[in-house]
Amino acid sequence: MRLEVKDGKIVCSVKPFAGATAVFVYAYAxxxxxxxxxxxxxxxxxxxxxxxxxxxxxxxxxKEMDAFGVAEYKEYSGSLSGNYVGIGVSVRHDxxxxxxxxxxxxxxxxxxxxxxxxxxxVYSVDGITAKSxxxxxxxxxxxxxxxxxxxxxxxxxxxEMHFTIVRRALTDQTVRYSLDEESGVAYVRITRxxxxxxxxxxxxxxxxxxxSSTKGYIFDVRGNPGGYLYTVVDVISYLTKKDSMVVCxxxxxxEPMYDTDDHEIDKPxxxxxSEYTASAGELFASSVRENKDCEIIGKTTxxxxxxxxxxxxxxxxxxxxxxxxxxxxxxxxxxxIGVHPDYEVLNTGDDDAQLLFAEEKLLEKINK
Numbered sequence: 551m552r553l554e555v556k557d558g559k560i561v562c563s564v565k566p567f568a569g570a571t572a573v574f575v576y577a578y579a580x581x582x583x584x585x586x587x588x589x590x591x592x593x594x595x596x597x598x599x600x601x602x603x604x605x606x607x608x609x610x611x612x613k614e615m616d617a618f619g620v621a622e623y624k625e626y627s628g629s630l631s632g633n634y635v636g637i638g639v640s641v642r643h644d645x646x647x648x649x650x651x652x653x654x655x656x657x658x659x660x661x662x663x664x665x666x667x668x669x670x671x672v673y674s675v676d677g678i679t680a681k682s683x684x685x686x687x688x689x690x691x692x693x694x695x696x697x698x699x700x701x702x703x704x705x706x707x708x709x710e711m712h713f714t715i716v717r718r719a720l721t722d723q724t725v726r727y728s729l730d731e732e733s734g735v736a737y738v739r740i741t742r743x744x745x746x747x748x749x750x751x752x753x754x755x756x757x758x759x760x761x762s763s764t765k766g767y768i769f770d771v772r773g774n775p776g777g778y779l780y781t782v783v784d785v786i787s788y789l790t791k792k793d794s795m796v797v798c799x800x801x802x803x804x805e806p807m808y809d810t811d812d813h814e815i816d817k818p819x820x821x822x823x824s825e826y827t828a829s830a831g832e833l834f835a836s837s838v839r840e841n842k843d844c845e846i847i848g849k850t851t852x853x854x855x856x857x858x859x860x861x862x863x864x865x866x867x868x869x870x871x872x873x874x875x876x877x878x879x880x881x882x883x884x885x886x887i888g889v890h891p892d893y894e895v896l897n898t899g900d901d902d903a904q905l906l907f908a909e910e911k912l913l914e915k916i917n918k
Contacts, residue, residue, distance in 0.1 A: 674703035734765025743777030776829025818915035828852035855885035
């Protein structure tokens, strides 16, 4: 397999091969397509023999394999670092409607100060529509050098609006919390499992544990699209009992991972999920439920129970490959199925019915 950049396009050529490159194809073939390779595999056995060439990004069979050019790889890896230059919005790609919807606006960020709101649909960046750019290129266009400005167009209630926003260096606050000292309910929202999430989570939990008013926890991973495996394992391990299994793998990508942290939360808790909770977000919900015997409230999650590794092929391209399924301690995988809540609750009006129901259930536990 060879990836090259030619005339502004990433071109992939697949030929018979062995050696190191065959490891990539072995993982792809064995774990995803359900057949084994003996030593060599030809293009006809794995992919269409014609080279794949698309502008900006290649996608092999959906979630199983991605190839990135250098700019996209930088955006892909940078998006999980927790530190970045941008305007301070979190987005979700609605593949069905082909829309990029803003899910959160960081407090006091450039976007917040400009008047961008959650629910806005990204329409254009510097005059180029998001649909013509595509999802990854739109995200890359929003980011840039600190101190530079961009024309950011959104659709709100069907009306096109434009904001001139100056980019700046930001630290992504992926963990936010509040405490109702009267009821003792602590609310902890985790938006994504980035490099800095575990340290933020531990800091929040430590503050809440030091407060004698804290009697129980609501962990909200609604809309959490996932992130790093080591991060979610670190976060879960701060809640569970030492030596508890946190995650296991099928096929046997590696040995199961266990809680090695002496810290444990021994208070009642519930978890909120949505149909956009995915990947590491689903692992958090399912593993904590099994370890702490707590309930999940909300909607069935997205259903992405597989993990990827990214391999740098050369200085111009990278390959992200699905290598295994990961599961909660029970070993029950949720890929393509989702994690089902113990209580399905829909948000149909202006009130957050899911959160209100979670508070009710948690108070029942606290007041037992």
